[in-house]
């Protein structure tokens with residue numbers, strides 16, 4: 114047998130090839146294709162770590178440095194056979210002392226299928242390949258077919274040719290559509306309208322990212338702080354999602370930043386905060402739409418490649434519990450106002466009045482949180498509350514306690530205090546004003562005789578809309 118490094122060595126051995134048939138004794142040939150394809154695929158990842166070793170299959174040192182594989186990505190068809198053989202080889206190599214690796218792969222991701230609508234005949238109870246329908250009817254039974262989602266396959270003819278996508282929309286749009294359509298392990302429903310709308314929205318984002326708004330300033334108000342918060346929150350959330358390969362979720366967080374940036378760009382923006390926000394969005398998006406982001410990077414004055422740019426880091430003094438609580442409070446408040454406007458069918462509100470809860474309610478909420486951590490017993494908590502100066506408000510305390518026990522999330526997880534909440538809302542007024550296009554006024558329940566104001570809770574101000 115000759116081992117030349119090319120071709121099958123068995124095929125060079127006539128003593129192996131030539132034999133006699135065990136049944137009839139006539140001359141016969143032996144099969145030379147005896148090496149299963151799984152033999153190589155079961156240990157190639159060891160060889161990849163040590164490609165230059167010629168005397169041995171692989172060297173121990175680079176293998177123990179690189180292995181195990183951090184992330185295995187494969188279709189579900191690999192889930193049993195390849196993983197089984199690869200693990201067997203890995204353990205056998207360990208047992209004969211060639212490596213110390215026990216498991217070949219640390220993490221597994223099985224990507225989902227891509228589906229697209231295809232003609233389906235309910236009478237024939239099957240999908241119709243291109244030859245089996247004409248116009249809108251099944252050519253087997255004549256019945257009108259329906260469109261139903263099916264795994265993309267050549268036989269059904271519901272495959273999208275990637276080349277056509279590249280020609281019409283480019284690689285970035287196609288990739289964005291696929292990654293944003295669903296997380297990798299889920300199925301993806303293909304839609305031509307979907308890719309068209311991705312194309313348009315990326316075009317809009319591109320212009321947003323390359324152009325600086327006309328009206329810039331150096332001072333900082335609540336709106337600038339808000340964008341800065343969203344910028345750093347999206348760094349935190351998108352990075353976390355990218356690391357977990359939740360790519361759709363990562364993109365969702367980045368697109369929230371881009372949406373907010375678009376609203377922000379129509380106001381008087383802080384130059385540095387705006388710049389940081391748009392450059393952050395660009396770097397975060399660059400793994401998804403690299404070509405477009407390189408273009409933005411160059412057009413915004415960078416002379417290196419975005420691929421070598423530093424990945425942004427979330428500033429934890431910006432995204433902390435208190436700030437998250439504050440901005441959530443504001444966004445819940447906006448949602449509540451919007452809901453009232455919708456339900457009451459208000460076309461253009463003249464004025465919106467917002468009432469922060471009485472000071473004692475803040476003390477109640479803080480004390481409730483503290484006691485609730487110790488006991489869920491209503492009587493016990495009430496007893497503690499009544500042993501303080503809250504006793505004066507006994508009946509109301511009992512009512513609020515009932516609400517908090519019914520839904521503990523109602524009690525704010527951060528204690529801003531009445532003054533903290535009131536001054537935050539006053540600062541944030543300009544965000545609400547531009548959102549609702551009317552005057553926004555802030556009051557304290559303590560100073561008011563409005564009946565509705567009595568419904569205010571800490572973190573949940575009461576709202577009155579004047580027509």
Ligand SMILES: [Zn+2]
Pocket residue numbers: 134135136137138139
């Ligand atoms: Zn024979």
Ligand SMILES: [Zn+2]
Pocket residue numbers: 234235236237238251252253254255256
């Ligand atoms: Zn039919």
